[in-house]
Amino acid sequence: MPKVVDHEARREELAGAVWRVALRDGFPAVSVRTVAREAGWSPGALRHYFATSGDMIVFAVEWAVGQVRRRFDALDAARGGAVTPAAPMGILEQLLPLDANRRVESEAWLAMVGNAHLGADLREQRREIDRLIRHVVRTVVRQLGDLGRLATRRDPEVETARLHALLDGLAVQGIADPPGITPAGIRAVLRQHLDDLAH
Template identity: 30%
Template sequence: MPTRVDHEQRRREIAAAVWRIAAERGLESVSMREVAAEAGVSLRLVQYYFETKHNLLVLSLRYLHERGEQRAQARVAAQADQSARGIARTLLTELLPLDPERELSLRVHRAYFSRTHSDPALAKLFVGAGTPVEDLLTSLLRRAVLPAGTHPRHEANLLVAGLTGLGLDVLHGRFNPAEVLAALDYHLNRLFGPGPAQA
């Protein structure tokens, strides 16, 4: 009896090969042939599933976003402290390279971001992804008792942009994770009041 192939799983495995190449060598090193070699499959199989390099890059990015959202949701669901501050901290630490999976994700996003300056189609995908983290943080801040004059959306935008930038600084060795987490807790304490630190 022939083995049944899970086509969606195969696509995701090929996308993971794109991530590894992009993280290590940049998106300019991603070719159908290189991805096939990295994934341990034939070039024809990569072409069968994705047809073009553009489709390969776009779908690989979508899978990366999906995986990041699933990981964040799982961490939020698993945390004992379900306070608004705790959820906000969990969401924001997803932007930091605190373990190999999050480091890979940040390196891949950096590679894609660099490519968007010369690839309008990929740039549209970045812009079209919306602002789900900022939206959720804004809703958490609106439920909190904030210092007078605090604008929830502006704070959410600054927190996401700031943690993304600090995550890149950790990759480059400019700051270490403990320093960045201390800065994050400083800002969360300013907004929500003191709370228990969570790794």
């Protein structure tokens, strides 16, 4: 009988190799060659699942989005859906390179932004990620209003755009080599910005 191949399990195996390379060497080091070597596969065998580095970027970003969504769900479950004073900061921290995993997620996002011109899949994924981030930021601005921490003369849509831009900038500076800002610095800038919105 022919051997039955579990293609989904193979993709999961390769996903593990993608993230091991990314965590160890940074996301720019992810390529068909480096991932194949990490997984113990030949580049030709890997190309049955990911024909190009762009395909791996798409897969990696999809995985990262799933991780972020799971963290949001866990935060929401922990507070029972209630808006607490710590909620806005806790939510936004999930989008920033504050530890090794989130740094690689930010590197994957930046790689996707830089390669979005290479294909329709990457362009659509970039739009999807931007929509997700904008939705999260809009939710945080609404929470600040509910907590009485958004001044009445502030335009929520303008503040959503400003905060989204700030997050993008902090993510880029946080993953620069050498980093332009430390995790403690990222938290301090973000906390100051949220505090300023009350005035």
